[in-house]
Amino acid sequence: MGITEDLADALARDVIAAAEKLGDDEVISEVSEALGASSTTTQEAFLTMVRVRLAEQRARRLLDERLRQGSRK
Structure with a gap:
């Protein structure tokens, strides 16, 4: 990726983590x-x-759930 994409991806990771920690998706906006x-x-x-x-x-999450369901059968 280029520098813009690299920086945007790093920021996205940090902001998603912050939103999860704060319980507030508005931080992304x-x-x-x-x-x-x-x-x-x-x-x-x-x-x-x-x-x-x-x-x-x-x-x-969907894949994990399907795998859990499949292992119960």
């Missing part, structure tokens, strides 16, 4: 808005990384 005020390119990369990481988390 707040950080996004702050990025957008100075760099829409970085904001777009950040939001893409957030969506990708959250989708991956949901998919892993």
